[in-house]
Amino acid sequence: MKKKIVSMIATMALVATTFAGCGSGSASNADTAAADSSEDAATETASDGEEITLKLFSNLPDRKNGQGLVEQTIVDAYMAEHPNVTIEVETLDEEAYKTKFKAYSMDEMPDIVSIWGQPSFLDEVLDAGLLAELNTADYADYDFVEGSLDGFMKDGKLYGLPRNTDVAAFYYNQKIFEDNGWTVPETYDDLLALAKDMQAKGVTPLAMDGGDGWPLAVYLTDVLYKLTGSDYANIVTNALETGDFSDPAFTKAAQLLQDSAAAGLFQTGFDTQDYGTAQNLFTNGQAAMYYMGSWDASMALNQDIPEEVRTNIRMFTMPQIEGGATSATDITAWNGGGYAVAAGSENLDQAKDFLNYMYLPENLSKIGWENGVGMSAQDESDFMTGNETELQMQFVDAVGAATGLSGTTMNDRGTSAFKTAIETSIQNMSNGSMTVEDFLSNIASSIE
Secondary structure (H helix, E strand, C coil): CCHHHHHHHHHCCCCCCCCCCCCCCCCCCHHHHCCCCCCCCCCCCCCCCCCEEEEEEECCCCCCCHHHHHHHHHHHHHHHHCCCEEEEEEECCHHHHHHHHHHHHHCCCCCEEEECCCHHHHHHHHHCCCECCECHHHHCCCCECCCCCHHHEECCEECCEECEEEEEEEEEEHHHHHHHCCCCCCEHHHHHHHHHHHHHCCCEEEECCCCCCHHHHHHHHHHHHHHHHHHHHHHHHHHHHHCCCCCHHHHHHHHHHHHHHHCCCECCCHHHCCHHHHHHHHHCCCEEEEEEEHHHHHHHHCCCCCHHHHCCEEEECCCECCCCCCCCCEECEEECCEEEEECCCCCHHHHHHHHHHHHCCCCHHHHHHHCCCCEECECCHHHCCCCCCHHHHHHHHHHHCCCEECCCCHHHCCCHHHHHHHHHHHHHHHCCCCCHHHHHHHHHHCCC
C-alpha cells in the first residue's frame, strides 16, 4: 500500500474502532503463511513437546473465501510448524458470535477470540477482566498504522490487535451501469434520481443488509458524517454524554435514511434480510449496487461469483449531500475488528505465540492483501505487486486521497445498551413504522 496512505491515516488520527465484517475472496498459496516463527517479535515457544490444544473462536464462518480463508490458512500453517499444537476453530456469523461470546464470558472463554476495538463491545469485556494483557513492545516492527492500536487499549495497556482498515462503500456493477448509460452519482440527489431510473427499468437499485441493524447504523453514520464533517465526533459524543439527540443533524440524517427507503433505494424487505441475502442480490446481478465495507472487496476474486459480475465490481463512497459540511473526499472509515487472547487461557503463552504469529506482516497482512480482503491495519506497501484488482486500488486511492475520515461509527461510540437500542430500532425507523422523533427518543432513553 502506498506510504502516503499510512501517513494520511496517521494525520487524520483515525480511531481504532470497528463493526465486524465478513468477506469473500479467492484462495492464496498456503505457503505464504509459513512465516518464520523465530521472528524477534513473536513469543518463543517450543515447536514440539507436550500436546497442546488451543481453541479459536471466530466470526468468520466462510473458510473458503476472504478473511475466513486467510485466518484458516494461518491456522493450518501454524499447526504444520508446531506439530504438538492443535487449533480447534469454532465460527459463527457476527450476531450469533456476539451472543455466544456473552455465554462464553460466563464460563471457559476460548483461548483466542475475535473482538472489536470499540466502546460498545470492548469496555464491558475489559471491565470483566476477560482478556489478557499483551506486550506492546512485541509489535514494534509489525508496521501497525499509527493510532490503530488505540481502540484496543485501556489505561495504557494493550489487550488486542486490529485486523482491518475499513471504509464504508457503495459497490456497483459497472457493466449494468454502462449498459444502461448510468454514471456514478456525485450528489445524494443524483443517487435518488438514479434509483428511480433503475426501478423504472426493473432493476433493484441497492442491496442493503437491514436485518442485522448495524449496516443501517453505518449508513446513518455515513450520512451524518457527510452532513457534519469535522464536527461529527463532537456532536455524537455530546449526545452520548447528555442523552440529548436534539441536534438538527441527527434529525436530518435519520429523515434522509427514512426518505431513501421510502423512495425505493433499497430492495423490498430490506429491513428483514441479512448479510448473505443482500450480498447475493448484488453478486447474482439482481441489484445494481450493494452497501457494505471494504472487507467485501474480495468479491472481485471470489470464483463462486459469476465472472461477468466479479470482474465488473467497482465502488464509490457516499456522495455529497446538499448543505453538508464535507467534500467528496471526506469518507467514513475506521480501523476494523481484531483478535485477543483470553485471560483465563490454560495455555496462555502458546495462545499469545499464535496471536503474534498470525500478525507477522507476511501472514495476516500479506495473505489478506493477496486475497483482496480490503486493507489491513498494518502497512501493506511491500506486498503490492501491480496485479491488484481495480476494486482494491479504488479503496487504496479513496483512503490515500481522503481529506477527512470519520472514525468510529455512531452505533459503536456508546455503551452496549446504546448499540442495542440503535440497531434494534433503526429498521422500524427506516421502514417508516417508527417516526424519526421516536427513534431519536428511543436511543436517547438507552443512555444511563
